[in-house]
Amino acid sequence: xxxxxxxxxxxxxxxxxxxxxxxxxxxxxxxxxxxxxxxxxxxxxxxxxxxxxxxxxxxxxxxxxxxxxxxxxxxxxxxxxxxxxxxxxxxxxxxxxxxxxxxxxxxxxxxxxxxxxxxxxxxxxxxxxxxxxxxxxxxxxxxxxxxxxxxxxxxxxxxxxxxxxxxxxxxxxxxxxxxxxxxxxxxxxxxxxxxxxxxxxxxxxxxxxxxxxxxxxxxxxxxxxxxxxxxxxxxxxxxxxxxxxxxxxxxxxxxxxxxxxxxxxxxxxxxxxxxxxxxxxxxxxxxxxxxxxxxxxxxxxxxxxxxxxxxxxxxxxxxxxxxxxxxxxxxxx
Amino acid sequence: xxxxxxxxxxxxxxxxxxxxxxxxxxxxxxxxxxxxxxxxxxxxxxxxxxxxxxxxxxxxxxxxxxxxxxxxxxxxxxxxxxxxxxxxxxxxxxxxxxxxxxxxxxxxxxxxxxxxxxxxxxxxxxxxxxxxxxxxxxxxxxxxxxxxxxxxxxxxxxxxxxxxxxxxxxxxxxxxxxxxxxxxxxxxxxxxxxxxxxxxxxxxxxxxxxxxxxxxxxxxxxxxxxxxxxxxxxxxxxxxxxxxxxxxxxxxxxxxxxxxxxxxxxxxxxxxxxxxxxxxxxxxxxxxxxxxxxxxxxxxxxxxxxxxxxxxxxxxxxxxxxxxxxxxxxxxxxxxxxxxxxxxxxxxxxxxxxxxxxxxxxxxxxxxxx
Numbered sequence: 116x117x118x119x120x121x122x123x124x125x126x127x128x129x130x131x132x133x134x135x136x137x138x139x140x141x142x143x144x145x146x147x148x149x150x151x152x153x154x155x156x157x158x159x160x161x162x163x164x165x166x167x168x169x170x171x172x173x174x175x176x177x178x179x180x181x182x183x184x185x186x187x188x189x190x191x192x193x194x195x196x197x198x199x200x201x202x203x204x205x206x207x208x209x210x211x212x213x214x215x216x217x218x219x220x221x222x223x224x225x226x227x228x229x230x231x232x233x234x235x236x237x238x239x240x241x242x243x244x245x246x247x248x249x250x251x252x253x254x255x256x257x258x259x260x261x262x263x264x265x266x267x268x269x270x271x272x273x274x275x276x277x278x279x280x281x282x283x284x285x286x287x288x289x290x291x292x293x294x295x296x297x298x299x300x301x302x303x304x305x306x307x308x309x310x311x312x313x314x315x316x317x318x319x320x321x322x323x324x325x326x327x328x329x330x331x332x333x334x335x336x337x338x339x340x341x342x343x344x345x346x347x348x349x350x351x352x353x354x355x356x357x358x359x360x361x362x363x364x365x366x367x368x369x370x371x372x373x374x375x376x377x378x379x380x381x382x383x384x385x386x387x388x389x390x391x392x393x394x395x396x397x398x399x400x401x402x403x404x405x406x407x408x409x410x411x412x413x414x415x416x417x418x419x420x421x422x423x424x425x426x427x428x429x430x431x432x433x434x435x436x437x438x439x440x441x442x443x444x445x446x447x448x
Numbered sequence: 449x450x451x452x453x454x455x456x457x458x459x460x461x462x463x464x465x466x467x468x469x470x471x472x473x474x475x476x477x478x479x480x481x482x483x484x485x486x487x488x489x490x491x492x493x494x495x496x497x498x499x500x501x502x503x504x505x506x507x508x509x510x511x512x513x514x515x516x517x518x519x520x521x522x523x524x525x526x527x528x529x530x531x532x533x534x535x536x537x538x539x540x541x542x543x544x545x546x547x548x549x550x551x552x553x554x555x556x557x558x559x560x561x562x563x564x565x566x567x568x569x570x571x572x573x574x575x576x577x578x579x580x581x582x583x584x585x586x587x588x589x590x591x592x593x594x595x596x597x598x599x600x601x602x603x604x605x606x607x608x609x610x611x612x613x614x615x616x617x618x619x620x621x622x623x624x625x626x627x628x629x630x631x632x633x634x635x636x637x638x639x640x641x642x643x644x645x646x647x648x649x650x651x652x653x654x655x656x657x658x659x660x661x662x663x664x665x666x667x668x669x670x671x672x673x674x675x676x677x678x679x680x681x682x683x684x685x686x687x688x689x690x691x692x693x694x695x696x697x698x699x700x701x702x703x704x705x706x707x708x709x710x711x712x713x714x715x716x717x718x719x720x721x722x723x724x725x726x727x728x729x730x731x732x733x734x735x736x737x738x739x740x741x742x743x744x745x746x747x748x749x750x751x752x753x754x755x756x757x758x759x760x761x762x763x764x765x766x767x768x769x770x771x772x773x774x775x776x777x778x779x780x781x782x783x784x785x786x787x788x789x790x791x792x793x794x795x796x797x798x799x800x801x802x803x804x805x806x807x808x809x810x811x812x813x814x815x816x817x818x
Contacts, residue, residue, distance in 0.1 A: 167618075168617070168618030174619060296767045297768075322764050323764075323766075323767070324760075324770075325767040325770070328716075329713060330620070330709040331708065331716070331717065334708070335513075335517050339513065339761030342494065342513070342762065343764075356620065363633075367503075368503070369503050386620075
């Protein structure tokens with residue numbers, strides 16, 4: 116008995132969801148009509164499935180999305196996946212059931228999204244990827260990707276170096292602290308940097324090791340570098356935390372970071388700006404987590420049925436020491 | 449796996465055994481040889497690897513680095529040795545490292561005067577106290593509720609990192625406190641304070657376990673729980689104690705790691721250190737089946753692992769092949785440690801005819817083996 120009742124309820128709910136999905140579709144594309152929308156009266160509803168809160172960068176990313184949603188008048192349904200794909204898939208299914216207008220998410224891993232994204236597609240809900248991509252063959256499963264171009268970040272770092280050593284012909288010895296081996300930012304930042312400095316043979320990467328994106332490992336590896344190479348001119352770190360650890364190692368070796376050894380870093384966390392103000396880091400290539408505003412703009416466009424580019428890059432800058440003091444008070448993460 | 453016991457082998461061994469043979473029979477001979485050859489191998493690539501100079505009033509050099517970065521691993525492995533000697537295992541130490549660092553840094557960062565000694569001391573007390581509670585929980589699960597150690601400590605290995613993240617709010621907490629910096633990054637009498645601290649704890653542990661009956665009681669509980677119960681050894685209290693000691697050692701290691709970089713990272717601090725510690729214990733000649741343990745061997749094992757990391761950085765092994773390189777070296781250590789492997793190797797090298805002439809128990813044993 117109970118089973119049958121449950122099944123009937125489920126069937127009705129399902130029918131209802133299909134019906135409303137059909138009615139919302141023209142409403143969201145048609146604009147202000149909003150007949151079937153109920154209490155949200157024309158307000159865009161977005162489901163956002165975040166990776167987790169694994170770093171300061173990620174927390175800043177979350178905060179940016181929340182604030183931007185409020186500012187843009189978007190109702191945000193937020194879910195934290197705690198770095199687990201199954202949680203994220205569950206969250207997306209819930210969003211589909213709740214009939215949100217747009218789903219945005221940062222995939223924890225690259226693969227395994229086809230089924231749940233097809234469900235979203237069948238329900239007529241557009242999907243936006245933020246920060247990380249999926250490797251799905253079927254590109255119709257999501258509308259657009261909003262995030263950073265890691266290769267470009269590496270290139271920007273290299274470009275600064277080329278400019279810094281313009282006009283000299285003496286060899287420049289570079290050590291590199293890579294991110295977690297095999298991760299997309301590590302691979303791409305390494306490739307982009309190598310690409311930018313390959314034109315001039317005076318630039319020589321004398322050593323390159325992984326520092327796992329952490330301060331402790333960055334310091335440990337840099338200490339070993341300092342002992343095995345006596346003439347390091349430049350340190351290129353794939354993120355700020357490793358650079359901050361390495362700076363301590365350089366100081367303990369009796370050298371001045373930023374002067375004796377030039378330090379290039381990627382990300383742009385607050386601590387790195389403080390170090391830059393103290394002239395310990397020379398340049399920081401920003402990897403911007405504050406993509407909330409751009410996300411809301413894109414969400415409104417896809418919900419309105421407008422066409423958007425397949426890939427949208429986050430606005431990012433390159434900060435040098437003289438800009439650090441001015442930029443520091445505005446750093447949110 | 450374990451080399452012959454000092455006491456056990458003494459009975460069989462002829463009194464006139466040559467000094468060299470006696471030396472190679474020592475349980476610490478192979479780990480020590482391996483460590484020495486690893487260090488010497490570095491000299492071939494970096495000629496001033498052994499050079500130690502005075503820099504800003506303290507000693508500076510690769511060897512000092514190995515000791516300083518190895519200190520946390522030595523401490524975690526020290527606690528692990530005692531746990532393994534009771535036939536247990538403690539997987540939660542990595543999370544305990546993260547929790548201790550997070551608690552201390554959070555306490556200091558929110559305090560009014562982060563640089564003052566009382567603040568730092570209360571932070572240390574807090575971290576060590578919470579760690580002791582974690583150890584107590586592990587110990588009670590194992591000793592009173594008879595949960596298998598690997599399962600009991602797995603709970604906190606997984607959940608503990610979440611707790612650390614909860615404490616830090618998922619952020620990396622930076623502290624600027626010179627008093628706190630002392631623990632992992634400071635120097636005392638020209639030596640890193642962390643090294644002195646680790647050495648002191650190792651000395652206390654070996655004294656307590658070797659000069660009192662405690663070590664023997666631990667070995668008896670691990671070696672034969674039934675027999676030790678029959679002779680009246682109270683295993684439960686001992687078990688709880690070793691888990692508490694292990695957690696406290698991990699907490700001190702956590703303080704060192706976070707103090708060295710003046711920040712707490714709930715996600716990455718002490719990640720996989722439990723596996724390195726287990727490896728250090730095993731390299732040091734303590735069997736996972738419990739019983740006999742060697743604190744000195746564990747220290748050597750931890751130093752081998754740290755030297756290996758430093759070697760990888762100095763040699764410039766590409767990061768993609770780092771793990772393969774490590775695996776090969778660790779495999780070599782394990783093979784060198786294995787008496788059966790050494791016996792096979794020496795049998796092949798030596799002509800069969802000369803073997804009986806030596807008239808040694810070990811060689812006779814080989815002849816029986818195949």
